[in-house]
Amino acid sequence: MIRLQQVHRIFEVGDQKVHALNDVSLDIKCSEYIAMMGPSGSGKSTLLNILGLLDQPTSGEYILDGQDVTALSDQAQAEMRRDKIGFVFQFFHLVPRLSATENIALPMVLAGVPVAERKVRVSRILDAVGLTDRAHHRPDQLSGGQRQRVAIARATVMEPAVILADEPTGNLDSASGKDVLDILERLNDNDITLIVVTHNLDIAKRARRRLHMVDGRIDSDTTTGKRT
Amino acid sequence: MMAADILGFALKSLRGYSLRTGLMLLAMAIGVAAVVVLTSLGEGARRFVVAEFASLGTHLLIVLPGRSETTGGPPLLLGETPRDLTIDDAMALNRSRAVRRVAPIVVGSAAVSYRRRDRESIIVGSTREFLDVRHLTMAQGRFLPKIDPRRASPVCVLGAKIRQELFGADKALGEWVRLGDRRFRVIGVLASEGRTIGIDVEEIVVVPVASALSLFDTASLFRILVEARTREAIPLAQKDIIDIVRSRHDGEDDITVITQDALLSTFDNVLHALTLTVAGIAAISLAVAGILIMNVMLVAVSQRTAEIGLLKALGASGRCILILFVTEAGALSLIGAVLGLVIGRMGGWIIGRFYPALPIGTPWWAIVGALAVALGTGLLFSMLPARRAARLDPAQALSRR
Ligand SMILES: Nc1ncnc2c1ncn2[C@@H]1O[C@H](COP(=O)(O)OP(=O)(O)O)[C@@H](O)[C@H]1O
Numbered sequence: 001m002i003r004l005q006q007v008h009r010i011f012e013v014g015d016q017k018v019h020a021l022n023d024v025s026l027d028i029k030c031s032e033y034i035a036m037m038g039p040s041g042s043g044k045s046t047l048l049n050i051l052g053l054l055d056q057p058t059s060g061e062y063i064l065d066g067q068d069v070t071a072l073s074d075q076a077q078a079e080m081r082r083d084k085i086g087f088v089f090q091f092f093h094l095v096p097r098l099s100a101t102e103n104i105a106l107p108m109v110l111a112g113v114p115v116a117e118r119k120v121r122v123s124r125i126l127d128a129v130g131l132t133d134r135a136h137h138r139p140d141q142l143s144g145g146q147r148q149r150v151a152i153a154r155a156t157v158m159e160p161a162v163i164l165a166d167e168p169t170g171n172l173d174s175a176s177g178k179d180v181l182d183i184l185e186r187l188n189d190n191d192i193t194l195i196v197v198t199h200n201l202d203i204a205k206r207a208r209r210r211l212h213m214v215d216g217r218i219d220s221d222t223t224t225g226k227r228t
Numbered sequence: 229m230m231a232a233d234i235l236g237f238a239l240k241s242l243r244g245y246s247l248r249t250g251l252m253l254l255a256m257a258i259g260v261a262a263v264v265v266l267t268s269l270g271e272g273a274r275r276f277v278v279a280e281f282a283s284l285g286t287h288l289l290i291v292l293p294g295r296s297e298t299t300g301g302p303p304l305l306l307g308e309t310p311r312d313l314t315i316d317d318a319m320a321l322n323r324s325r326a327v328r329r330v331a332p333i334v335v336g337s338a339a340v341s342y343r344r345r346d347r348e349s350i351i352v353g354s355t356r357e358f359l360d361v362r363h364l365t366m367a368q369g370r371f372l373p374k375i376d377p378r379r380a381s382p383v384c385v386l387g388a389k390i391r392q393e394l395f396g397a398d399k400a401l402g403e404w405v406r407l408g409d410r411r412f413r414v415i416g417v418l419a420s421e422g423r424t425i426g427i428d429v430e431e432i433v434v435v436p437v438a439s440a441l442s443l444f445d446t447a448s449l450f451r452i453l454v455e456a457r458t459r460e461a462i463p464l465a466q467k468d469i470i471d472i473v474r475s476r477h478d479g480e481d482d483i484t485v486i487t488q489d490a491l492l493s494t495f496d497n498v499l500h501a502l503t504l505t506v507a508g509i510a511a512i513s514l515a516v517a518g519i520l521i522m523n524v525m526l527v528a529v530s531q532r533t534a535e536i537g538l539l540k541a542l543g544a545s546g547r548c549i550l551i552l553f554v555t556e557a558g559a560l561s562l563i564g565a566v567l568g569l570v571i572g573r574m575g576g577w578i579i580g581r582f583y584p585a586l587p588i589g590t591p592w593w594a595i596v597g598a599l600a601v602a603l604g605t606g607l608l609f610s611m612l613p614a615r616r617a618a619r620l621d622p623a624q625a626l627s628r629r
């Protein structure tokens with residue numbers, strides 16, 4: 001489903017060059033569960049951004065669903081992000097002036113989904129993340145765990161093929177971190193491809209496949225038989 | 229994205245930053261209100277003058293002794309003493325088929341007295357026609373009698389204010405007043421009219437034209453008022469007047485004929501230009517509001533970097549972001565403009581209360597223009613910030629927290 005070939009990403013800061021991704025090649029099949037680890041600055045976020053079409057490789061090839069996406073227009077890439085990819089961020093990134101319901105509906109608003117259908121989908125998904133009673137709360141009226149669950153609901157409302165989660169539990173206590181992870185894994189049980197960046201070895205161990213990055217390279221790529 | 233959602237999103241962001249939104253609305257509203265109030269005043273002044281002119285009489289031509297090159301200028305040519313314009317000249321004008329009425333006029337000032345009360349007053353010598361040409365009405369008694377204009381007669385008609393000052397509550401009709409060193413019997417009193425252009429009829433005394441000529445010891449008329457039969461007959465009347473007087477003055481063109489239309493349109497143009505100028509100056513404040521909008525939108529874009537990045541991550545294209553921000557600015561300027569329109573109209577109304585004589589009215593072009601300029605500047609000046617937002621790198625926008 002996802003294929004990266006010899007992907008490089010070089011940032012130019014002033015006259016200095018930062019080789020954030022150095023010759024990364026990667027194959028990801030449908031409904032895989034991948035944990036990505038590695039020290040800070042090793043290029044995990046950069047790789048995730050490229051996978052999510054938020055960033056372009058400096059060189060190399062990215063095939064998503066059989067399509068070379070680096071050649072697509074801005075509009076087409078935006079549609080790809082909207083329809084195929086869900087993002088979950090460490091800092092939630094909810095729109096502060098919108099309620100939980102409105103935040104979750106945002107991708108459908110951007111996609112032009114009819115109002116009636118939005119309502120149905122939002123209430124179904126609020127139920128799935130256990131936030132029905134918080135539907136009209138604004139982000140500042142929610143706890144960190146609740147905010148992240150709103151963010152997950154938003155990431156899944158368009159029924160994407162891939163969820164990209166960059167340290168989704170990094171800002172949460174362990175109990176709500178576990179809740180969030182449970183929800184993500186439940187999505188994976190329903191055949192959504194799940195890629196989670198984490199510093200937490202216990203969390204990483206729950207994934208069947210683990211990538212370890214160092215200095216912009218994939219240092220190790222191990223697959224265990226089963227999720228524990 | 230659906231249009232209703234775009235608008236809804238824009239309005240929600242405006243509400244989300246209420247102080248900023250309020251200030252920008254204020255700037256826009258002040259600009260539009262300034263345009264509306266100032267053009268209303270200018271238009272009011274124009275309408276006022278036009279109405280005044282119309283009330284002087286309709287299809288009016290004014291014949292002045294002496295020739296001037298430009299209509300409306302002073303009727304004097306250097307080095308040339310104009311030939312007198314006489315009562316006979318005036319009577320001769322009746323020969324033209326285009327002319328309905330002719331009122332010769334002599335104007336001077338003299339002391340008017342009754343018993344021990346007296347004052348200076350403007351004395352107008354004319355004929356019975358004066359009443360109709362100037363559309364005057366009587367409060368009491370009759371106007372000048374229909375007599376041969378060449379004949380003097382010791383009768384007079386008083387303006388309302390003169391009557392009040394000389395007679396107070398006493399009866400004026402039939403009494404004798406003194407004008408200069410002669411005595412005239414009061415036969416009528418003019419109704420007062422709220423008119424300010426030309427001679428104020430409240431403060432005049434009207435006597436037969438021949439009496440006025442002898443009172444002021446002159447042979448020349450001050451001017452002749454001519455009423456054409458119809459509006460279309462005005463040019464013909466003008467030509468006839470010039471021809472008739474030329475034939476009477478040994479082939480010399482020594483008069484000036486001003487048509488009321490020409491005079492009116494001159495004033496109309498001048499005041500219209502004035503209104504436009506004032507509107508233009510006021511529109512500068514709109515441009516200032518536009519620049520303010522640009523600045524505030526730029527701040528908004530940098531403040532909302534993360535949100536823009538998020539929208540892109542959720543599937544918004546650059547174009548979509550552009551549309552969102554431009555809509556926001558457009559909604560802002562439109563609301564501000566409508567607010568300004570309301571404030572401006574209210575201001576106009578209040579001014580109208582203080583100066584009831586001024587027919588305040590906002591011309592439609594000012595309303596359309598103010599709205600268009602407001603919306604135009606809003607959209608134009610939001611282009612730069614909106615494009616900056618559209619080009620934002622989402623990965624970088626989201627990595628900042
Ligand atoms: N926009 C950028 N401009 C310049 N350098 C960047 C940018 N984004 C990331 N980097 C650099 O690329 C490297 C990898 O960053 P990142 O992918 O964020 O690491 P991680 O997520 O693994 O901590 C780091 O050295 C970082 O400083």
Ligand SMILES: [Mg+2]
Nearest residue numbers: 044045046166
């Ligand atoms: Mg990172």
